[in-house]
Amino acid sequence: xxxxxxxxxxxxxxxxxxxxxxxxxxxxxxxxxxxxxxxxxxxxxxxxxxxxxxxxxxxxxxxxxxxxxxxxxxxxxxxxxxxxxxxxxxxxxxxxxxxxxxxxxxxxxxxxxxxxxxxxxxxxxxxxxxxxxxxxxxxxxxxxxxxxxxxxxxxxxxxxxxxxxxxxxxxxxxxxxxxxxxxxxxxxxxxxxx
Amino acid sequence: xxxxxxxxxxxxxxxxxxxxxxxxxxxxxxxxxxxxxxxxxxxxxxxxxxxxxxxxxxxxxxxxxxxxxxxxxxxxxxxxxxxxxxxxxxxxxxxxxxxxxxxxxxxxxxxxxxxxxxxxxxxxxxxxxxxxxxxxxxxxxxxxxxxxxxxxxxxxxxxxxxxxxxxxxxxxxxxxxxxxxxxxxxxxxxxxxx
DNA sequence: GATTTACTTGAGTGATTGCTCAAATATATA
DNA sequence: TATATATTTGAGCAATCACTCAAGTAAATC
Numbered sequence: 001x002x003x004x005x006x007x008x009x010x011x012x013x014x015x016x017x018x019x020x021x022x023x024x025x026x027x028x029x030x031x032x033x034x035x036x037x038x039x040x041x042x043x044x045x046x047x048x049x050x051x052x053x054x055x056x057x058x059x060x061x062x063x064x065x066x067x068x069x070x071x072x073x074x075x076x077x078x079x080x081x082x083x084x085x086x087x088x089x090x091x092x093x094x095x096x097x098x099x100x101x102x103x104x105x106x107x108x109x110x111x112x113x114x115x116x117x118x119x120x121x122x123x124x125x126x127x128x129x130x131x132x133x134x135x136x137x138x139x140x141x142x143x144x145x146x147x148x149x150x151x152x153x154x155x156x157x158x159x160x161x162x163x164x165x166x167x168x169x170x171x172x173x174x175x176x177x178x179x180x181x182x183x184x185x186x187x188x189x190x191x192x193x194x
Numbered sequence: 195x196x197x198x199x200x201x202x203x204x205x206x207x208x209x210x211x212x213x214x215x216x217x218x219x220x221x222x223x224x225x226x227x228x229x230x231x232x233x234x235x236x237x238x239x240x241x242x243x244x245x246x247x248x249x250x251x252x253x254x255x256x257x258x259x260x261x262x263x264x265x266x267x268x269x270x271x272x273x274x275x276x277x278x279x280x281x282x283x284x285x286x287x288x289x290x291x292x293x294x295x296x297x298x299x300x301x302x303x304x305x306x307x308x309x310x311x312x313x314x315x316x317x318x319x320x321x322x323x324x325x326x327x328x329x330x331x332x333x334x335x336x337x338x339x340x341x342x343x344x345x346x347x348x349x350x351x352x353x354x355x356x357x358x359x360x361x362x363x364x365x366x367x368x369x370x371x372x373x374x375x376x377x378x379x380x381x382x383x384x385x386x387x388x
Numbered sequence: 389g390a391t392t393t394a395c396t397t398g399a400g401t402g403a404t405t406g407c408t409c410a411a412a413t414a415t416a417t418a
Numbered sequence: 419t420a421t422a423t424a425t426t427t428g429a430g431c432a433a434t435c436a437c438t439c440a441a442g443t444a445a446a447t448c
Contacts, residue, residue, distance in 0.1 A: 001446040002394025026220040027307040030436055042396055051436065101306070107364060108306050112295070113221040115367060124368055156381040160358075163378065167361030170301060173309060174318055184357065187350040191386050196424025197414040224406055235407080236426055245406065
């Protein structure tokens with residue numbers, strides 16, 4: 001059965017994700033990745049194929065580890081209003097956390113050139129669409145149950161939320177004051193009726 | 195007084211901006227720039243110093259050429275409501291225009307690594323702050339004149355607008371359907387009372 | 389213990405990166 | 419027309435890029 005792997009795949013993937021998150025895809029060199037993942041050239045290409053292929057795997061990892069956990073705030077809390085605030089609280093907590101890179105992997109690491117790659121573009125589009133769909137379902141439930149006002153349009157509100165969050169992630173990577181973003185978000189939620 | 199320049203500075207700057215806009219800072223090579231600007235190595239370094247210095251100049255150029263013209267929609271139209279819709283119309287027109295790169299130069303070209311450069315970060319932060327301040331002033335006027343409801347908070351609304359627009363730019367670079375973004379934006383404006 | 393198989397190691401690939409520099413060229417002034 | 423000065427030209431720099439490959443090593447199976 002041959003020699004055993006000397007590193008844990010999930011652990012290495014997590015470390016790679018952090019590098020891409022912090023430096024962006026283009027500015028992350030193989031040397032950066034190998035150093036952080038603590039493996040050598042051969043092991044890398046043997047396991048992950050190439051840089052882009054690893055990147056796609058870290059996008060998947062991000063979806064499972066980060067986005068999914070954030071979505072949980074909506075499903076585990078008793079109401080949408082409480083849940084969505086809990087979700088944003090989590091986002092802002094990450095902004096202050098020095099260990100977590102600011103912003104969102106999707107926002108930070110994707111260059112225009114990289115998005116010309118159909119495989120990457122498709123993956124990201126799907127990820128965004130899923131996130132929006134998730135919001136939509138949660139919003140619809142909250143409207144149907146009477147928690148939220150009937151005047152709220154779940155479809156459009158879901159897409160507005162996604163757009164706003166993308167902007168928030170961008171601004172946070174511009175080192176805009178976290179408390180400023182927190183205040184405006186709180187106001188934003190009230191104004192759109194959530 | 196020596197030999198004359200064989201290219202127009204503003205024209206070359208505009209061409210450079212388009213390359214950065216389309217490919218992002220990192221993925222734009224000097225070869226890309228020289229080809230598009232139609233000048234040679236020496237002329238480049240003689241005139242612009244280096245790649246980063248040119249980039250900062252194109253950011254300035256973008257502020258004057260693109261952002262300023264968009265701001266005009268608010269000052270030349272008779273009301274804020276009409277003006278802001280005219281501004282967004284302009285943005286969406288650019289999304290459909292094949293010649294203009296999708297999204298915003300600031301959103302597309304800035305990598306996390308580049309933002310670690312204090313000069314770049316400061317410039318972008320100021321640009322964003324100015325844009326927000328402009329919205330604030332226009333909103334305040336519209337509220338004072340009675341065009342907009344007194345319940346509208348000009349400061350917070352201005353920052354929400356900036357965040358939303360940043361998100362819109364990001365999503366447009368992800369090739370999200372322009373008509374979808376147009377519909378949700380129209381709804382967004384109504385919901386926040388504009 | 390021999391063989392097979394998978395992983396690790398590290399030197400090395402050609403291509404590309406941003407940038408330098410000396411020589412050639414063109415223009416305004418003396 | 420001669421001189422001073424600014425721009426253009428293109429070869430070439432060291433560094434870095436993603437990636438390859440052959441040799442070495444460790445484990446499972448026979």
